[in-house]
Amino acid sequence: MPSAMREGGRLLVVGGVAAGMSAASRARRLRPDVEIVVLEKGQDVSYGACATPYYVAGVIEERDRLIRYDADFFRRERRIDVRLGAEALELDLRRKSVTYRAGGTTEATAYDALVLATGAVPVKFPLPGIDLPGVLFLRTLEDADIIKRTIEAGVERVSILGAGYIGLEMAEAFSARGAAVTVFELLPNVLSTYDPDMSEIVERELLDQGVILHKGTRVEGFEPASGGDRVGYALASGRRIATDAVLVAAGVKPATALAASAGIELGATGAIRVDARQVTSDPSVLAAGDCSEALHVVTGRPAWIPLGTTANKQGKVAGENAVGGNARFGGIAGTNTTKVFDLEVAQTGLSSASAEREGLRVASVRITAGSRAHTYPGGSPITVKLVFDADSGRVLGAQMAGREGVAKRIDTIAAAIHARMSVTGLAEIDMSYAPPFAPVWDPVLIAASEAVKKVGRSPGARG
Ligand SMILES: Cc1cc2nc3c(=O)[nH]c(=O)nc-3n(C[C@H](O)[C@H](O)[C@H](O)COP(=O)(O)OP(=O)(O)OC[C@H]3O[C@@H](n4cnc5c(N)ncnc54)[C@H](O)[C@@H]3O)c2cc1C
Numbered sequence: 001m002p003s004a005m006r007e008g009g010r011l012l013v014v015g016g017v018a019a020g021m022s023a024a025s026r027a028r029r030l031r032p033d034v035e036i037v038v039l040e041k042g043q044d045v046s047y048g049a050c051a052t053p054y055y056v057a058g059v060i061e062e063r064d065r066l067i068r069y070d071a072d073f074f075r076r077e078r079r080i081d082v083r084l085g086a087e088a089l090e091l092d093l094r095r096k097s098v099t100y101r102a103g104g105t106t107e108a109t110a111y112d113a114l115v116l117a118t119g120a121v122p123v124k125f126p127l128p129g130i131d132l133p134g135v136l137f138l139r140t141l142e143d144a145d146i147i148k149r150t151i152e153a154g155v156e157r158v159s160i161l162g163a164g165y166i167g168l169e170m171a172e173a174f175s176a177r178g179a180a181v182t183v184f185e186l187l188p189n190v191l192s193t194y195d196p197d198m199s200e201i202v203e204r205e206l207l208d209q210g211v212i213l214h215k216g217t218r219v220e221g222f223e224p225a226s227g228g229d230r231v232g233y234a235l236a237s238g239r240r241i242a243t244d245a246v247l248v249a250a251g252v253k254p255a256t257a258l259a260a261s262a263g264i265e266l267g268a269t270g271a272i273r274v275d276a277r278q279v280t281s282d283p284s285v286l287a288a289g290d291c292s293e294a295l296h297v298v299t300g301r302p303a304w305i306p307l308g309t310t311a312n313k314q315g316k317v318a319g320e321n322a323v324g325g326n327a328r329f330g331g332i333a334g335t336n337t338t339k340v341f342d343l344e345v346a347q348t349g350l351s352s353a354s355a356e357r358e359g360l361r362v363a364s365v366r367i368t369a370g371s372r373a374h375t376y377p378g379g380s381p382i383t384v385k386l387v388f389d390a391d392s393g394r395v396l397g398a399q400m401a402g403r404e405g406v407a408k409r410i411d412t413i414a415a416a417i418h419a420r421m422s423v424t425g426l427a428e429i430d431m432s433y434a435p436p437f438a439p440v441w442d443p444v445l446i447a448a449s450e451a452v453k454k455v456g457r458s459p460g461a462r463g
Contacts, residue, residue: 047068382406
């Protein structure tokens with residue numbers, strides 16, 4: 001546990017997006033006396049990376065809408081000394097100081113408490129041609145600016161490496177800008193954290209929307225267009241596929257170099273190990289967001305599921321504890337949702353496959369039911385897959401897909417998971433009903449009722 005912050009002490013935060021600015025803001029609210037310095041190597045703070053696909057698509061027109069508060073707001077309104085273009089290079093735990101470079105000069109700054117909120121970085125495979133102009137990555141707002149400029153310069157064909165949610169959101173964004181999109185995925189299915197019987201719904205949507213999908217396909221590299229220096233071809237399965245731009249969306253990894261080189265412990269996931277107070281192996285150093293682990297409420301073990309929701313909450317906890325508080329982070333279920341063209345897809349807890357990998361006795365049900373009462377026009381089917389313990393009926397996870405009403409219905413099941421409910425309890429929840437919003441038997445209740453019939457009947461059975 002960090003020692004109480006002394007009067008007028010200094011909190012240093014490295015990283016100024018979701019976790020970092022949440023930490024700094026919480027600390028300021030609790031401790032007007034403390035000096036708070038944020039080092040951010042980029043030029044933007046507190047922006048919504050989650051909205052960048054919609055900025056690229058043109059759905060969100062103004063860049064400023066992605067920035068919740070800018071650096072000046074934090075300096076002026078919250079007395080937080082935000083230093084942009086300031087990259088932390090070295091952390092000295094013994095001296096309690098961080099060396100950083102800003103504007104061509106290098107200096108060291110001491111801290112009483114340090115919050116590491118360095119986030120994650122895209123995985124960049126050493127493929128031939130990966131550094132060619134036109135091979136793009138999306139992590140920051142500046143990355144989104146580059147992608148936007150590339151499209152506006154005229155791009156007809158885009159190749160996307162990776163069919164995770166960022167790759168698929170960007171497939172929609174590029175399509176919206178008139179480009180023909182090809183997605184390459186090494187694994188046999190898109191959205192690999194979903195079970196194949198759910199991700200195939202997403203695959204159908206992609207194909208219906210004109211996306212060319214190459215599953216189980218390894219991209220071997222890129223070549224420039226003939227007579228040019230920009231990317232012109234993606235190389236896969238012995239073929240050269242003509243392309244005007246490439247987005248590499250093949251996963252992210254936690255940005256842990258600063259922590260690891262100082263001797264801060266990493267967990268088995270590769271992210272920074274923290275306790276429920278976000279404290280690392282050094283009592284004066286806390287970590288939050290995509291650079292750190294979080295306790296998974298189903299497995300009870302640390303997991304690394306980098307999401308903005310978690311980053312904001314962990315940041316708040318870290319900020320409070322860094323200045324002497326005693327807040328705890330309640331853990332994650334990995335709840336996420338995404339829009340793939342006209343489809344809403346959502347997930348919480350474990351999939352059947354991941355629950356089996358955990359050695360749990362897994363059963364599942366998969367049902368399809370209407371999003372609204374059948375009497376009310378405009379509804380559409382929602383498919384719910386509910387994953388539960390075959391013996392006890394404990395809810396382990398759920399996945400959903402449909403054209404409306406999915407993204408928020410998943411939260412009911414996330415709540416059930418956090419409360420360690422069984423499918424019987426879930427089937428008894430008093431959910432709302434009115435024809436425009438839901439049928440009297442909501443798809444979640446139907447799935448839970450079907451699951452109740454299976455509990456104890458088919459131990460270990462695969463759903
Ligand atoms: C396209 C896209 C869509 C997404 N959509 C969703 C979504 O719909 N829902 C959701 O929950 N999550 C989503 N996410 C994930 C979400 O954006 C991240 O989980 C969140 O940004 C993590 O916040 P963070 O503060 O931990 O890290 P980051 O946002 O990665 O910020 C870390 C910051 O630290 C800075 N930094 C790193 N090292 C140093 C250093 N040595 N010195 C100084 N500064 C440093 C970096 O420049 C960076 O600005 C999306 C992400 C992307 C890229």
